[in-house]
Amino acid sequence: MRTVARKIADWINRLGTVWVEGQITQISLRPGAATAFLTLRDPSADVSLTLTCAAAMLRRMDPPLTDGSRVVVHGKPTFFVGRGTLSLRVDEIRAVGIGELLARIERLRKLLATEGLFDPARKRALPFLPNRVGLITGRASAAEHDVLTNARLRWPAVRFEIRNVAVQGSTAVPQILEALSELDRTSEVDVIVLARGGGSVEDLLPFSDEALCRAVASCRTPVVSAIGHEPDSPLVDHVADVRCSTPTGAGKRIVPDVAEETQRIRQLRDRARRALHGWVDRERRLLDALRSRPVLADPHGPLQRRAEQVEALRERARRAVTAVLGTEGHALTAMRSRLTTLGPAATLARGYAIVQRVDPDGVDGVLRSIDEAPPGTRLRVRVVDGAVHAVVPDGAG
DSSP states (O other): OHHHHHHHHHHHHTSOOEEEEEEEEEEEOOTTOSEEEEEEEOTTSSOEEEEEEEHHHHHHOSSOOOTTOEEEEEEEEEEETTTTEEEEEEEEEEEOOHHHHHHHHHHHHHHHHHTTTTOGGGOOOOOSSOSOEEEEEOTTOHHHHHHHHHHHHHOTTOOEEEEEOOOSSTTHHHHHHHHHHHHHHOTTOOEEEEEEOOOOTTTTGGGGOHHHHHHHHHOSSOEEEEESSTTOOOHHHHHSSEEOSSHHHHHHHSSOOHHHHHHHHHHHHHHHHHHHHHHHHHHHHHHHHHHHSHHHHSTHHHHHHHHHHHHHHHHHHHHHHHHHHHHHHHHHHHHHHHHHHHSHHHHHHTTOOEEEEEETTEEEEEOOSGGGOOTTOEEEEEETTEEEEEEOOTTOO
């Protein structure tokens, strides 16, 4: 064990001096002591380092160091073999001024803006009525009271998941990050509110921390920032999905007003009722108009009239066909009479006869001249009521 500790100490003692920035969280300076002990904490992570320095150096600092002060220290890492601890032997401590802090915040602002974390297109809309609201704020703080009071005045049934954390100092960022991650993993939480009252630039520094800004940007749950008062504008305001100037504004923003929504529902119900009544009245008037039409007032009347028209047309057609048939019948009778008068039967009836030659093969035409009937010619004489046969005797002519 001693060998390992000495090896570690030898390796660390070969390291050079370094500059380290952080927040002072604990100062141990006993009266008359020559050495002072301090704890330097990383503002963005749960990491701390013990510092040792000359007590006279601390006493000479103006203004004096206090818990939460942002400092830059210069020193050499030292490993104490007996206790097995690592510390930084400091020979210079510089307080980080407001101007330098603001310059760093401005540089970070430009960096995050360049990466698109401030882009309005990536911001998500808040749910109309969240199932549960996550609230990250200081314990028993005015900000917590303002958010809860105003939200419940607007919507009494609203439910909260509250995480009380440090909202300033060296432990603020790690605690806020842990609470933010926990609420973002909770499926029932639909919106997360970061709330803090006003304060100095140093007090609000945790809400301009890069790690916190990136964590807010990566949250799946919409985040509302309500930090400080109207003039305060930490970087998390620009990254959050919705920025409220005060915790009171956040309480009013995350839930609807039950009175306003009740009034809106009443108005919509009245509009729906009027629209429905108007539609029913319009359809009733249309039905009345349809009912008053002759075709619906007397449905059998038009059918009866059409039937009478069809019967009249049928009678007219019958008369027309009969007239045509009568006319054509008279014409046919007249034609028959003319044909009868002009036919051979009528001539025979007046006493004339038709004489035809007869040969072995049958009748051979009509006899038109005596030259066509030499003696011995067989003849067929047709009269009106029949025919007789004769033979031309010798000497006839």
